[in-house]
Amino acid sequence: MSGASILNRFIFKVPPNLKTQTHTHQAASKHLVETILNHIKADSLSKAVSVLFNSPFTFPFSLYARLFKLCSSNLALLKLESHLFTFNPSPPVFLVNRAIEAYGACGFLNDAKKLFGAMRQRDGGSWNAIIKACAQLGSGEEALGLFSDMRLQGVCPNEITLASVLGSCGVVLDLFVSRQVHGLVLKYGFYENVILRSSLVDVYGKCGDMDEARRMFDEIDCPNEVTWNVIIRRYLEVGDVHEAVVMFFKMFRVNTRPLSYTLSNALLACSGLFALEEGMQIHGLAAKLSFDGDAVVSSSLIGMYAKCGKVGNARRIFDQISSRDLICWTSMVSAYAMTGGTREARELFNKMPERNVVSWNAMLAGYTRNLQWEEALDFVLLMCRTAKPMDSVTLGLVLNVCAGLSDLELGKQVHGFIYRHGIYSNIFVGNALLDMYGKCGNLKSAGVWFYQMSQSRDCISWNALLTSYARHQRSEQAISTFGEMQWQTKPSEFTFGTLLTVCANIGAIDQGKQIHGFIVRNGYLIDTVIRGALVCMYSKCHHLLYALLIFREAASRDLILWNSMILGCCHNRMGKEVLRLFKFMEEEGVQPDHVTFRGVLRACLSEGRVKLGMQYFDSMSDKYYVMPQLEHYECMIELFCKFGCKKELKQFIKGMSCEPTNPMLTKVIDACREYGWTRLGEWAAERLKELNA
């Protein structure tokens, strides 16, 4: 559509001379202005413009100006502009400025630029209009270039210019240029302007310099609601979620009414902290300030409650929204999907009045989050069949599905698609691709791809590579990757969990200790995952005392940590310790699982406690509702064989709820030969023959 507006202007014949306009025209014009105004009032802009367009004479400039401000569609804008120029070959500069602004607001940067370029006379407003259009349509460099042209031509920037220029700095993210513009704000004496000061807070924050942003903020005497919104949003974006919440409550203390978006940002911060209590407090404040039913606030409330696991609350909010938009619906679908309720999510998804990529992604993310790979694949196929638009998030999720299904072929196809569409520079997609190759066991492709994304790696990329090595027994490579990683990025808690497990698997006590030291020296938080991995590493390396020490230091112990300690003792043949630990665990009220019982039964085996072993085995299903698995049956059979308990063995193996396996029967046959239990031995041999027939 570029150039259409210019063309339009020349297609029209020479405009009639205004002086020849008759009185009847003027009367008709007056009537038509009323009609147009009525259409504007009734929100039917296209009708208003149509009436104007079909009138063979000009209208008051103020009417054109008003319509330019309202114009939201390309078609209406074209008509408006061509009508204006048809009857007014050189309209006043301010009106052309309005036209440029209108093109900018509609996203037609090319038309805005052409109009600006064709102007014979310009004022500061023309420059402001074009700079703003460039800044808001993401052409920050161009906006800054225009600003420099403007100054070269001797046009003096005013406050409005500098506001747009700061907007461009926020697009370009250049701290150096931002400081220069900051200097201009001071030089021209606009420093008392709250909008410019807020923009400075905004720009420094966007460039990631929160210290400078905060200094700017603190210098403002009367920050308004936008200023507060900016500082809270920026803290949220740089990940200082805590400060975001603190600032939010500070805003209340100075009696500033928050914007709906500010409530949203504060709620987002709470979601990041899983801070249900603060979130509910904000919910209360929102209600008091009569924001209930507001779509923006409600969407964020739904997100916050879902993140904190309270889907019921989220649903109640959803039901109370006065007019639900697409985002409300998507938030609710996502709330169900992310808390395990993919069925409810799908039902709601099917009922949505309209959907966009985000809605489809939210649903797909639900399936992948809950490891429902088949459902996820069906959903992707549905998206393909119905030609739904996809974006980089969709593709990342599709790669997760490939990884979950270990479907290397499908993964390669997606890789091809990504390559053809040039989306590979997206870090999320890049990492998903790396993860896919790693999980599918194609370490060579993972390595090649990792090399190719060398310009754009982050911590997640390194972790993905490290985990692939760890998972496929390339322990030394995993450890050396950790060394290389530190040249490019800071390791995360996740990295240590994987690395310590690697050290545990190969008994690399020296490296394990080094990593432990690294964690402590660099002040990382030892969460339950790292603690469990440390316990596991030290006990697998036969440093049981260290393991116990770390276990004891834990403020709270979850099932995983108990299991690590129990299995660690098992590994060191400390059966008595295992049985004691299990008693303590029961006392703390932690529910054991099948892993716990693997340790407990192994302890009974090493301690020769046949009776106790039987009691624990029975208690699994009777008391703890843990289904015995093959490993538990195997352990019991070994227990009976080792200690020569013929009667118990016979009763156990014949009463099993599953068929005895090959190794189980072999073990029984060996035992029978050793103890001379001929009949049981014959029975077992017979079963083994049947099994292998």
Place this chain on the structure above:
DNA sequence: ATAGGGTTAG
């Protein structure tokens, strides 16, 4: 006549 901020999905 013209300025700043901003909700959802991984």
